[in-house]
Amino acid sequence: MWIRTKKKALIPALGLAVAALAGLSPAAVAEPPAAFAEPVSASLTPAAIDRFLNDYLDETGLPGAVVAVTRGDDVVHTAGYGHTAGGLTMTGRTPVPVASLSKSMTALAVMQLVEAGKVDLDRPVRVYLPEFTMADGRAERITVRQLLNQTSGMADSAFPDLTLPQAHTLKGAVARMRGARLAAEPGTRWSYHNPNYFVAARLVEVVTGEPFADRLRTHVFAPLRMADSRSVDSTTDMPEDARGYVRAYGRVIERAHPRWFTAGGHGVVTTADDLARWLIAQNNGGVGADGRRVASARSVATTHTPPKGEEYAMGWSLGEAEGGDGPREIRHTGELLTQNAIQILLPERRIGIAVVSDTGMISGDDSAGIADGLRELAEGRPPEIEKPFTMTADHVLAALTLLALGLGTLGTVRAAGWARRAAGRPLWRAVPRALPYAGLVALFPLLPELVGLLMRREGTLDQVLYVWPALYVCVAAAALASAVVLAVRGAHLTRGLVRRRRAAAS
Structure with a gap:
C-alpha cells in the first residue's frame, strides 16, 4: 500500500503533467503522565466536533467517515457521519478498515512478547522465524527491531509487493519473499514496506503457536475491551470488501477494491468506539480506560520512539505540528485505494484523534484534513475545512x-x-x-x-x-x-x- 504523502509534495506531480503538455529489555513498568502539560481548550466538545464534521461533509461531498476523540482517560466523542458505499448509515459502531493503522497494533503484539522474554528486539528475525529467507545473504542479519522500524533493507524497489500476485496466508506472504533481494544493508536506510509487518505478524504466530488474528484478539483487543475489532487476511474479508470511493473532478465515484493481502500490515477492521479505547491506552502508558494494562509504559514508549535521526518508530511516526510551530505529535496514516485513515496522539495534552473515511488515498485525502481540523479544535482555534488537494x-x-x-x-x-x-x-x-x-x-x-x-x-x-x-x-x-x-x-x-x-x- 502506498504511504500517504503530504499535499505539498504532490505539487510536482501536477507539474509533471503541465511539463508533459507543455533498546528495550523485558518489562519495566512506568506510570503514565499525571496531568496535562498544557491546558486543553474547552472548544473540543461533541457539539463542536459534530458541527465541524457535518460542515466538512457538506462542503467536500465526502460520503462518510467515523471519528474518535479522547482526552486523558475519557472519550470526548465517537461518532459516524454520512454513509458507507453500501448505503449504511455510519455510527460509532460501524466496522471500518483502518489499513496501516494496523501496524501499531502488530508492533504492540511483538512488544508483548519482548516483555515476556520470548523475543529480543535486537536478535535476528531468523532466530525466531527460520522460514524467513531471501535471495540475499544480508537478510540473515535483519533484526526484529529493524522490521518494526522499517529499516530492514527491504523495499518496494527490490520487491514491489502490490504489483505481484497476492498471498493468502502469513506463511505464504513470507514464503513468496524467498526470491527477493534487499535494497539496502539492514539498519542503514528507512523504507516503508508492508512485508516488514507481514514478517513481524508471522513471527508472532510462530513464537506463540497461535494464529495472528487470534493473538491480536485475545492479547491486544480483549484487554482494551475492543470487542468489535478483528484482523483479516485480505481486503475481500473486510466489510463490503473494502468498497469505497475515489474523487475525480469534484465528484466521488464508487469503486470496488482489488484483493490485497493485509494481515499484520493493514488488515485490522475496527470501530470508532474501539479506536477511542486504543487511543486512551496509547496516551496512558498502556493502561485502558478501565485500568487494565495491555503493555508496559516502556513498551508503549518504545513503539513511539524512532531510531536516532529518523521519524518512523514502530507503527507510529514522530513529528512536529504542521508548519513546525506546535507541540510534538505522534501519528500514522493508513490508506487503501478506497478508504483512508489516520490516528494522532498529542502527548503533551494526552489527546487522541482517529478518523476513517470511505475515500481512497490521494484522490480522497479526507481523513488527514478532518484530523487537522480536530487538532485545531483541540488547540482552541477555529477549525478550517481543508478540501482534498x-x-x-x-x-x-x-x-x-x-x-x-x-x-x-x-x-x-x-x-x-x-x-x-x-x-x-x-x-x-x-x-x-x-x-x-x-x-x-x-x-x-x-x-x-x-x-x-x-x-x-x-x-x-x-x-x-x-x-x-x-x-x-x-x-x-x-x-x-x-x-x-x-x-x-x-x-x-x-x-x-x-x-x-x-x-x-x-
Whole structure:
C-alpha cells in the first residue's frame, strides 16, 4: 500500500503533467503522565466536533467517515457521519478498515512478547522465524527491531509487493519473499514496506503457536475491551470488501477494491468506539480506560520512539505540528485505494484523534484534513475545512486534458500539410519534431513509476487510476493524442513517398 504523502509534495506531480503538455529489555513498568502539560481548550466538545464534521461533509461531498476523540482517560466523542458505499448509515459502531493503522497494533503484539522474554528486539528475525529467507545473504542479519522500524533493507524497489500476485496466508506472504533481494544493508536506510509487518505478524504466530488474528484478539483487543475489532487476511474479508470511493473532478465515484493481502500490515477492521479505547491506552502508558494494562509504559514508549535521526518508530511516526510551530505529535496514516485513515496522539495534552473515511488515498485525502481540523479544535482555534488537494488540482488537469485533445485534433487535421512540407526535407530533420510526441506516448506506461517516486511506493497503472483518476486521464489523453498525430503524420508521409516513387518510375 502506498504511504500517504503530504499535499505539498504532490505539487510536482501536477507539474509533471503541465511539463508533459507543455533498546528495550523485558518489562519495566512506568506510570503514565499525571496531568496535562498544557491546558486543553474547552472548544473540543461533541457539539463542536459534530458541527465541524457535518460542515466538512457538506462542503467536500465526502460520503462518510467515523471519528474518535479522547482526552486523558475519557472519550470526548465517537461518532459516524454520512454513509458507507453500501448505503449504511455510519455510527460509532460501524466496522471500518483502518489499513496501516494496523501496524501499531502488530508492533504492540511483538512488544508483548519482548516483555515476556520470548523475543529480543535486537536478535535476528531468523532466530525466531527460520522460514524467513531471501535471495540475499544480508537478510540473515535483519533484526526484529529493524522490521518494526522499517529499516530492514527491504523495499518496494527490490520487491514491489502490490504489483505481484497476492498471498493468502502469513506463511505464504513470507514464503513468496524467498526470491527477493534487499535494497539496502539492514539498519542503514528507512523504507516503508508492508512485508516488514507481514514478517513481524508471522513471527508472532510462530513464537506463540497461535494464529495472528487470534493473538491480536485475545492479547491486544480483549484487554482494551475492543470487542468489535478483528484482523483479516485480505481486503475481500473486510466489510463490503473494502468498497469505497475515489474523487475525480469534484465528484466521488464508487469503486470496488482489488484483493490485497493485509494481515499484520493493514488488515485490522475496527470501530470508532474501539479506536477511542486504543487511543486512551496509547496516551496512558498502556493502561485502558478501565485500568487494565495491555503493555508496559516502556513498551508503549518504545513503539513511539524512532531510531536516532529518523521519524518512523514502530507503527507510529514522530513529528512536529504542521508548519513546525506546535507541540510534538505522534501519528500514522493508513490508506487503501478506497478508504483512508489516520490516528494522532498529542502527548503533551494526552489527546487522541482517529478518523476513517470511505475515500481512497490521494484522490480522497479526507481523513488527514478532518484530523487537522480536530487538532485545531483541540488547540482552541477555529477549525478550517481543508478540501482534498485533488478537488482543486483536478480542474487544472481537466483543462490540460482538453488542451491535449484539442492539440491532438489540430495536429491530426494538419498532418497532411506537415507531411508535404517534410517531404522536401531530409528525414533526419523530422525525427526531432517527433520526439515530444513520442515522449508523451512513453510517459503513460511510466506513470506508475513517476507517481511511485513521489509516494515512495511501487504500483500499477490500474492502481494509479484509483489513486488519482484525473492525472491518469490527463496523461492517457496526451499519450493517445500524440500517438494519433504520429500515426496520421506517418501515414501521410508514407503515401507521399509512395506517390513520388511511382511518379519517378513512370
